[in-house]
Amino acid sequence: MPLEDEKPREPPRPIYFDTAATTRVAPEVREAMFQVLADPMLFANPSSAEHGLGRQAAVVIDQARDAIATELACETDEVIFTSGATESINLALRGIALSHAEHGRHIVTSMIEHKATLACCAALERDGFSVTYLAPSTSGVVSPESIADALQPDTLLVSIMHTNNETGAMQPIEAIAALAAERGVLLHIDAAQAAGKFPISLTRTPIDLLSLSAHKFHGPKGIGCLAVRDRRRLRLQPLTYGGGQEFGLRPGTLPTHQILGLALALTLAAARRDEDLKHVTALRAQFVDAVTNKLGAIIHGDPDCASPYILNFAVPGIRSDALINQTAAEIAIASGSACSSGAFEPSPVLRAMGIEGDSLYGAVRISFDRSHTEDDIGTAVETITAAIHRMRMLQA
Numbered sequence: 001m002p003l004e005d006e007k008p009r010e011p012p013r014p015i016y017f018d019t020a021a022t023t024r025v026a027p028e029v030r031e032a033m034f035q036v037l038a039d040p041m042l043f044a045n046p047s048s049a050e051h052g053l054g055r056q057a058a059v060v061i062d063q064a065r066d067a068i069a070t071e072l073a074c075e076t077d078e079v080i081f082t083s084g085a086t087e088s089i090n091l092a093l094r095g096i097a098l099s100h101a102e103h104g105r106h107i108v109t110s111m112i113e114h115k116a117t118l119a120c121c122a123a124l125e126r127d128g129f130s131v132t133y134l135a136p137s138t139s140g141v142v143s144p145e146s147i148a149d150a151l152q153p154d155t156l157l158v159s160i161m162h163t164n165n166e167t168g169a170m171q172p173i174e175a176i177a178a179l180a181a182e183r184g185v186l187l188h189i190d191a192a193q194a195a196g197k198f199p200i201s202l203t204r205t206p207i208d209l210l211s212l213s214a215h216k217f218h219g220p221k222g223i224g225c226l227a228v229r230d231r232r233r234l235r236l237q238p239l240t241y242g243g244g245q246e247f248g249l250r251p252g253t254l255p256t257h258q259i260l261g262l263a264l265a266l267t268l269a270a271a272r273r274d275e276d277l278k279h280v281t282a283l284r285a286q287f288v289d290a291v292t293n294k295l296g297a298i299i300h301g302d303p304d305c306a307s308p309y310i311l312n313f314a315v316p317g318i319r320s321d322a323l324i325n326q327t328a329a330e331i332a333i334a335s336g337s338a339c340s341s342g343a344f345e346p347s348p349v350l351r352a353m354g355i356e357g358d359s360l361y362g363a364v365r366i367s368f369d370r371s372h373t374e375d376d377i378g379t380a381v382e383t384i385t386a387a388i389h390r391m392r393m394l395q396a
C-alpha cells in the first residue's frame, strides 16, 4: 500500500487538534515499520537465537533499545519494552510495591495523575497499601514541599507525571527527583506527554523509573517502554510470567516492527525537539491571544509552566460538550478528561486545581503538533467563534 504524506490532502477536515490523545505516525516511521514487516529476513522471532533469522530480528531490537537508551541517557539493559505507558506505569508501581512491601507500604502520588496511575494505586490500596494523593496548586503544579510533607518512614515510592495530559502543567521534576534521592525514596515519572517533546536525562536527573508511549510522539500505538535505572538493585517484580523476555520483567514475543517504530519516532522527535517546541509555542500564543481577546476565554493553568503542546480553556457560559459537537465538522478537539465510558463527567484534574462552575463544565482541551500551521489556528479560532455566536443566538 502506498504511504501517504504526513498530512492528508483530502479530506482536510476536521483539522485534528487532539494530539494529547494520540498523534499521527510520522511518515518516516511508517516507512521503516513497513520495511521491517515486508523484509523476508526480519520476520523471525527475535528470541530465536538458534538461527540467523532470529538473530537478525534481534539486531533490530538491540539497535532500537540502544537508540532509546541514548535518548533517555540510561543503560541499554534498563529499557523494558511494554505495550505503552499504561502497562509501564502498572509494572512500575505494582512491580515495586510487590517486591518491596516488607520495606514499606506507602505511596505518594497526586490527584492529577492519569487514570493508569490512579487506578493502579486504587488497586494497591485494596491490597493493603496506603496512598497519599496530593492536591496541585491552582496552576496544576504539585510542589516538592507538599511531597516532602507527605513522606513517611514507610514511603516506598513517589509517582508523579512529568506533564499533565489535560492542562499541560509541567511538574518540577528536577526538584522532586532531588528530594526523592535525598530522602531515599524511589521515584517513578509518567513521561507519556513529555517524552520526545522535552529533554529527559536519567543520568542527570535521579529518576528510578520512567514510563512512555510511542503514539504520543508520532510513533505507533501499542508500544512503549519502562526505563528502570539500576534494574538489578531495584528488583522489580513482573506482573506477567512467560518466556523470560525483557529480563523476565515483561515476557512475550517482541514485536520487531513496533519496537523499531518506537525507537525511530523518539529519535526523530528528539532531533526536531527545539524546532517543534518553538513552532507549537508560537501557535499556542496565537490561539491564546485570539480566544482570550475575542471570546473572553479563561485559560486553565499557567501557560508559563505548561507544555505548549496542550491548552485547556473555557468560554464563560458555553458547555464543553456543546462546543465540541458544534465545531466537530471543522476541528477535532476534546473535553480533556479521558473519557473511556463515553459519559460526560467534569474533570477531576480541573476540580483538584479548584476550578468549578462554568469554567469546569466548559473546559475544552486543544492540543497541537508539528504539522499545524498558523492558518489551522486561524480556522480553529474562526470555527470556535462562529459556533459560540450560534449558541449564544439560540440561548438569547
Ligand code: PLP
Residues within 6 Å of the ligand: 020, 021, 083, 084, 085, 086, 087, 114, 116, 161, 163, 164, 165, 190, 192, 193, 213, 215, 338
Ligand atoms: N499517562 C499520561 C499522562 C497519558 O496522557 C496517557 C495517555 O493518554 C497515559 C499515561 C497512558 O498511555 P497509553 O494509553 O498509551 O497506555
